[in-house]
Amino acid sequence: MKKTALNDESFFAMVYEVVKRIPHGRVTSYGAIAAYLGTRGSARMVGWAMNASHNSLDSIPAHRVVNRKGLLTGKHHFGSPDLMQQLLKSEGISIIDDHIQNFEKVFWDPAKELGGHDL
DNA sequence: ACGCTGACTATTA
DNA sequence: CTAATAGCCAGCG
Numbered sequence: 001m002k003k004t005a006l007n008d009e010s011f012f013a014m015v016y017e018v019v020k021r022i023p024h025g026r027v028t029s030y031g032a033i034a035a036y037l038g039t040r041g042s043a044r045m046v047g048w049a050m051n052a053s054h055n056s057l058d059s060i061p062a063h064r065v066v067n068r069k070g071l072l073t074g075k076h077h078f079g080s081p082d083l084m085q086q087l088l089k090s091e092g093i094s095i096i097d098d099h100i101q102n103f104e105k106v107f108w109d110p111a112k113e114l115g116g117h118d119l
Numbered sequence: 120a121c122g123c124t125g126a127c128t129a130t131t132a
Numbered sequence: 133c134t135a136a137t138a139g140c141c142a143g144c145g
Contacts, residue, residue, distance in 0.1 A: 030127055034140095043127035048142060050126055067127060092127030098138045124144090131137085 011037065015049040016056055019036060022064045026108035027090040027100060028047045036110040062097040063087040070103030 009011065018033050030046040039045060046065075049089040053060035067073045075084035086096045094101035 031129090034127080039140085041128080042142095043140080044125065045127090045141060047126035062126080065126080072126095077126055111124095125142095127140085129138090131139095132135085 011045060012052055013048040015046055016053060016058065016060055019060050019065055022061060022108055027064045027066050027106050028108045028110060029066060031068050032109050050074065066100060070100035072098045
């Protein structure tokens with residue numbers, strides 16, 4: 001029986017699936033996704049997958065993925081350094097000086113939210 | 120093949 | 133809080 005929605009899909013595909021499952025007005029971290037995929041030490045690979053997200057046919061809300069400090073480290077990859085902040089702001093997330101306010105409130109952990117859905 | 124880089128994280132001081 | 137170090141793994145010259 002299937003234990004998880006995460007199976008023999010490529011690492012990139014799994015990251016995309018998790019990112020697309022991020023609720024509106026929520027954010028998560030690279031490490032959280034990596035940990036959910038079982039590659040906790042490879043948080044960089046999650047960021048790398050995000051970098052390749054433009055290659056995916058689906059729209060990946062990469063602006064909802066930040067580092068564990070709640071800092072918009074990837075904002076420079078959106079084409080405009082302010083785009084990521086504006087997108088998060090539009091979802092009800094307050095951002096000051098590139099760092100998310102109430103980060104613990106808007107943080108969405110896949111291992112916690114999805115870790116009981118089908119896992 | 121080798122070394123460097125990178126949208127990261129944890130540990131130690 | 134900052135700074136330094138180690139681990140991680142794919143892509144590029």
